[in-house]
Structures are given as structure tokens and as C-alpha cells.
Amino acid sequence: MTSFIPAIAGIAAFLVTAFSGFFIIPWLRKLKFGQVILDIGPSWHKNKQGTPTMGGMMFALGTVVALIVAIVTDYFTDAGVFFVNTAAMRVQNAKVFAGLFLAVGLGVVGFLDDFTKIAKKRNLGLTAKQKSLGQLLVVIVYLVILYCYGATSMYIPFLGRFDLANTPLAIVFWVVGIFIVYGTVNAVNLTDGIDGLCSSVTFVAAVALLVFAAVKQYVGVNTLAACLVGGCAGFLVWNWHPAKAFMGDTGSMFMGGLVVALAYALDCPLILLPIGIIYIVETMSVIIQVTYFKKTGGKRLFKMSPIHHHFEMSGWSEVKIVGVFSLITLIGCIVAAVLLYFGGYFEVM
Secondary structure, eight states: OOTHHHHHHHHHHHHHHHHHHHHHHHHHHHTTOBOOOOTTSOGGGGGGTTOBOOTHHHHHHHHHHHHHHHHHHHHHHTOSSSOOOSHHHHHHHHHHHHHHHHHHHHHHHHHHHHHHHHHTTSSOOSOHHHHHHHHHHHHHHHHHHHHHTTOOEEEETTTEEEETTSSTTTHHHHHHHHHHHHHHHHHHHHHOOSTTHHHHHHHHHHHHHHHHHHHHTOHHHHHHHHHHHHHHHHHHHHHSSSOSOOOHHHHHHHHHHHHHHHHHHTTOGGGHHHHTHHHHHHHHHHHHHHHHHHHTTSOOSSSSSSHHHHHHHTTOOHHHHHHHHHHHHHHHHHHHHHHHHHTTGGGOO
16 A cells, blocks of 8 residues: 555645744845845835845745655655656656656755845846756756656557657657747746746646646655646745735746656646647737737737736726636646546556
8 A cells, every 4th residue: 555655745844844834935135135126017016125035945945845855755654656666667767757857956056046035135046048958967967867767658648659769750858848848847837927826726736736646656756746736836825815925936836847758757748738728828928929929010919928928907806816826727627637538547567
């Protein structure tokens, strides 16, 4: 019986994340690591000036500690999650720990970006080239780990499983992987713009990923998903409107890394399309806004992008935006479940 390990991980992630806020938030205030608010944003956001940022350290810490707790518990109870010496379990463990590496590595890039903003007292941290280079290096190392452990297959609903790395077009594994991971991480980053939005949307997505992993009996993956669920819930204690801390790029990149790593660990990264519908809409709203602005000589299609700011400037409260976007994410998760069920995903063990 191994189902208690993910439960322990989720509870530990919630407790560590929530209670670490009592220490990390005052520490960030003492160091004056506060958010810098752009003048082009909603005027009422000026009230948030100085709110501690880099709060993502809280759920990054919660996730890492929770996974360690789960591994130690598994070892002493012989629950059979991480210490089963079979080929399938070795591959699953590689996906889990590679996913943690991806999240932590991207979180470090986000930390450097946040720290640069604070040190230079501006809203822009690392240059676009510096940030992209750091992200790409972490993503490539992540893909190399997957490749070395043979974790290169992808399941496409209704079509079946394809091993992208062992085909005449093996480069597809690398090109598609970089596109999906890099794109997802930055899409999650764009969703972090108002109190509780990114953590709420990701909480819903993480619950869906947890359920899918449980049905597939991928207990290690299920445990990592539980860490993300608990971490999001624990962070919402401090990030719910009115937020007492923001996650910063430290948190949004860590969070984005875990989301995409879980999808890869389930061998079906394409489920990010319905599950991450809000991430996609947020990203597309920026692309459309910039393109429209350039083509029309300065006109704007949205009042502001990403699109959550458009609704905010249209009179929606932050709580309403979070609620609606979370509901849309839930619908996307249900669509993903339907596609996986009727697409034969759960029949392949």
C-alpha cells in the first residue's frame, strides 16, 4: 500500500510552505526585497509597492522538504515508491528527480532575475538574452537526463505512444522538448500578475496531474504532484488577496518547471494544451497585443496585457478574475481527462 506517501508529501508541502511565511516574509521585509510596480499598470497597484517579492522561495522550500520527507518515509516504511529496483521504476524516478532539477534550476534563474530587479531598484532584472540563456541551459540539461534514462516517449491520445528520440527524426525530441518546456515556463510566468492568480490556476492544474498519475499508478510522479498541490495551497495562505507576498520569478519559474515536468513524467506533455489553457491565453494575449500595436502604429486591442490586466482595468476584481480563470482551468482539466480516457491513455500501463 503506497497511497499514503503522496498524502504525506502534500501535507508536508502545505505545512512547510505556510509556516515558512512567518519567517521568510519578515526576512524579505527586513532586506527591503519589495516589489517595484510599473507606472503603466493599473494605478491601484501602486498600493502593492514594497510588498515582499521572491516569496516563491516558500513553496520551493516546501516542495523540496516534502519530497525529502516522502523519500525518508518510503525508506523506513518500505512502502515501495522510490526504492523498487525495476527498469520501470528507475525511469519513473529519473523523471521525478529530473523534474525537481528543472524546477530548482529555473527557480535559480528566476531568483537572479528578482535579485537584479531589487538591487537595481527597477522592474526589469536580467536582460532577455541572459534570462533566456539561463532557462535554455537548464531545459537542455533536463532533456539530456530524460534522454539518458530512455524517458523519451510521448503518448498522443487516439494515436498511441511514440518514442521521439529513436526515430530517423530524433531531433524532434529536442526541438519539441525545448519548445514545450521553455514555452510553458514562460507562459506560467506571465500568469503571475495579480494576487493569487498563478498559484490558484496552478493548484487546479496540479490536482488534475495528481489524479492522472494516481490512475496510472505512477506513485513517484503522484508524490511530486502532491508536493506541488500542497505548495500552492500553502502559498495561497500568504498570496490570496490582499497578498502579503508575491512569488516573483523565483516562484513562477519554479512552478512552471514542475508543471511541465509532471506532464512529461506522465508521458503526455500535450495535455498541457487543455490543462494550461489559461497559460496559453495569457501568452497569446501578449503576442496579439504586441503584434496589433506594431501593425496599427500604436493602437491596442486590449486595455493591457497579459489579459488578466485587461479584465482588471475593465472593472473586474482580482478575486473575480482568479475565480473565473481557475474555473476555466478546471474545465480544461475535465477536457484533458475526457481526451485521455477516450484516447486510450489509461489503458496503456
